[in-house]
Amino acid sequence: MPLQSDAELLQAFRVPETRESAYTQLIRKYQERLYWHIRRLVVGHDDANDVLQNVLIRVWKGLDGFRSDSQLFTWLYRIATNECLTFLEQQKRRLSISLDQEGSAHLADRVRADQHFDADKAEWKLQLAIQELPEKQRLVFTLRYYDEMPYGEMSQVLETSEGALKASYHHAVKKVEDFLLNH
Amino acid sequence: MSDRLSIQNELKELNSPLSGQVPRMPYAVPTGYFETLTGQVLSRIRQEEVDDELASLAPGLLKTSRQTPYALPTDYFKSVQIPVTPSAPVVPLFRRTWFRYTSAVAAMLLGVTIWLNQDAPSGTTGSAGAAVVIQYKEDLQKLDEGQKDLLQEFVEAGMTGEETAQLEKSPALQASLLADISEEELTDFLEQSEPITSSTEMNN
Structure with missing residues (x-):
């Protein structure tokens, strides 16, 4: 079956006979974007997989209640972001990490532990720089720089004003720049 | 302006070293990950639905292990060999001997009836016979090519209306007709006719 529009998929999802097929198409449509959004925040593939599966199960349970006030894509990102933050919070607690900075250090260690890590390559340095950012700035930076999300949509995902998001992004970009120049 | 361009301009304004970079x-993703993800998620969803149902019906059962306790001999599934029995040949209905004979007899009886009606005195059953012939011709015209082929096949089986008409009258002729049919064909016919006989008996 060819990919359909979000509205058609939502309609098909509400019919018991086509529910599973519509859901399958929906996953296929958004799985990669959601995966990379999650992976950039939790770093490891296994963790990203766990979080993504939880997100998709939440989507299955909540899609009936989705009222199209926002775009489906924005709704999916909001669920994914919240699930990531919950996961990172649980991980911090499990590792007895209380401060934001220490949590970032732990994520930077995860980046270095990746089997393909190469400290000389710019893209890996950038990953380390991103993990040094405070949580909110990390989110804003990855949504803007990698997902190319407009501030208006990001404002719906993170429930923050566009002005605050722009300021966060600018701070994040400056911090990343400092990191790249000094490492 | 596209999002990418707008983001690049933004980075340029900030004099970021990221400006101009793609x-x-x-990070790497295991091969085939995205192809199998949907199946994994659907499997978890089904399991959760079963668990939720069980939780509402009998919460105690949720704590019980679902592992089947029966033991299997070591490497059972590696060693087991399921004998493959050759499947029985599928014989199309029109190729079955009993069907061919039955159809041939029916066709010949129809032919004899028409012939008898044609010989009847005019003004009595002759008109009825003519009507049957007309009907017969009409029926023939209604047959499609496949059905005509089948009819041709029955005719080529080597039996005529005359033989059938005399079959019940003369045991000698019956014997001579049967002489052309092999023992094997007769056995085959009787075997294939058995279910019909049984069902007829059951109905009676």
Whole structure:
């Protein structure tokens, strides 16, 4: 079956006979974007997989209640972001990490532990720089720089004003720049 | 302006070293991950639905292990060999001997009836016979090519209306007709006719 529009998929999802097929198409449509959004925040593939599966199960349970006030894509990102933050919070607690900075250090260690890590390559340095950012700035930076999300949509995902998001992004970009120049 | 361009301009304004660079993710994903993800998620969803149902019906059962306790001999599934029995040949209905004979007899009886009606005195059953012939011709015209082929096949089986008409009258002729049919064909016919006989008996 060819990919359909979000509205058609939502309609098909509400019919018991086509529910599973519509859901399958929906996953296929958004799985990669959601995966990379999650992976950039939790770093490891296994963790990203766990979080993504939880997100998709939440989507299955909540899609009936989705009222199209926002775009489906924005709704999916909001669920994914919240699930990531919950996961990172649980991980911090499990590792007895209380401060934001220490949590970032732990994520930077995860980046270095990746089997393909190469400290000389710019893209890996950038990953380390991103993990040094405070949580909110990390989110804003990855949504803007990698997902190319407009501030208006990001404002719906993170429930923050566009002005605050722009300021966060600018701070994040400056911090990343400092990191790249000094490492 | 596209999002990418707008983001690049933004980075340029901030004099960022990221300006002009194409964002690349260095992380790797296991091969085939995205192809299997849907199946894994649906499997978890089904399991959760079963668990939720069980939780509402008998919460105690949720704590019980679902592992089947029966033991299997070591490497059972590696060693087991299921004998493959050759499947029985599928014989199309029109190729079955009993069907061919039955159809041939029916066709010949129809032919004899028409012939008898044609010989009847005019003004009595002759008109009825003519009507049957007309009907017969009409029926023939209604047959499609496949049905005509089948009819041709029955005719080529080597039996005529005359033989059938005399079959019940003369045991000698019956014997001579049967002489052309092999023992094997007769056995085959009787075997294939058995279910019909049984069902007829059951109905009676």
